[in-house]
Structures are given as structure tokens and as C-alpha cells.
Amino acid sequence: MSINDHILELKNVSQAYGSVNQRFVAIEDLNLIIDEGEFVTLLGPSGCGKSTLLRIAAGLQQPSGGMVLYRDNPLLGVNPHNAIVFQTFVLFPWLTAQQNIEVVLKTRGIPPKPRIARAIELLGLVGLGGFENAYPSELSGGMRQKVGFARAMATEPELLCMDEPFSSLDVLSA
Secondary structure, eight states: OOGGGEEEEEEEEEEEEEOSTTEEEEEEEEEEEEETTOOOOOOOOTTSSHHHHHHHHHTSSOOSEEEEEETTEEOOSOOTTEEEEOSSOOOOTTSOHHHHHHHHHHHTTOOHHHHHHHHHHHHHHTTOTTOTTOOGGGSOHHHHHHHHHHHHHHTOOSEEEESSTTTTSOTTTO
């Protein structure tokens, strides 16, 4: 295995919240390596640091200790090769389902025609064909979560982090 096979490496990562008197340690000295093609699952009770770890891996949060490497380079800021699906739907309420997907493609410089085609394709893939013009307030919780999935897949990320993404979906969809 070459050194470039490591997509993500966490070295002695720690995350503590609060002050010295009221300190809560969510993660302590965690080491983790994720290689290409691997599926990794984090299991644990509520409050044990799973969501915190995903935010750190995505570059949405800097750890209070340790180092995060993405393809052997220090991760400073948001990882552009990563997508994350949160446990609650994080959609722009003023944008339609299609526009919520297009927005990530627009930030990547994708021209309008292929951007629209990709968004429509992904909505069909997650079972929401025909709901392109629906606003999040017009969709059920499970449907909103599916838009979140489609948006995460739109950029074809190297690393896809999912934080309890199936909690809003019905049994058959999950």
C-alpha cells in the first residue's frame, strides 16, 4: 500500500469543550486511518463524539489537539473533496429541491445546462423525480433528507461523511 492510499488520517485528535473548571472531553487521543474504498462506521451512545469527529474530518471544526491529514496534507479549513449529510436536513428554505443541489455545483464552476441536468438526474436517483420545483417546506422530512443526499453526491466526493442520515427516512428508503 502506498502512502497516497490514505484519504484521511487523524493523529492523536482530541476535542474538549468549555473551560478548565467545566471541561467536557468529547474525543481524546483518537488515531484513525481511512484508505480509498473503505467504509468506516462509528458506533457509540449519544454524546460520545461521533458527530464531532465527522465535523473534524470534514474540516468544519478544528480539533483542540492533534492533527488531521487529508491525502498526507494538513487539513486547514473545509475539505473540498468531502461531503457531509447531517442528521437533520440542512437545506436553503428559499431554494427549490433542484436549486439546493445546483448550488454546490455552481460553487464548483459547473455551467448552467450540465448543472441542471445533474440536479435532475440526482433527484430521480433518490426517488424525487417530479419534485424539482418543490421548496423544502413542501417536502416531508424524509424527502428533505433525500435532497440532502442528492446534494452530497452531486460533487462526487472522495470522502462522504454521514451523521445518522437515515433517521428521517422511512424503513424502505433507509
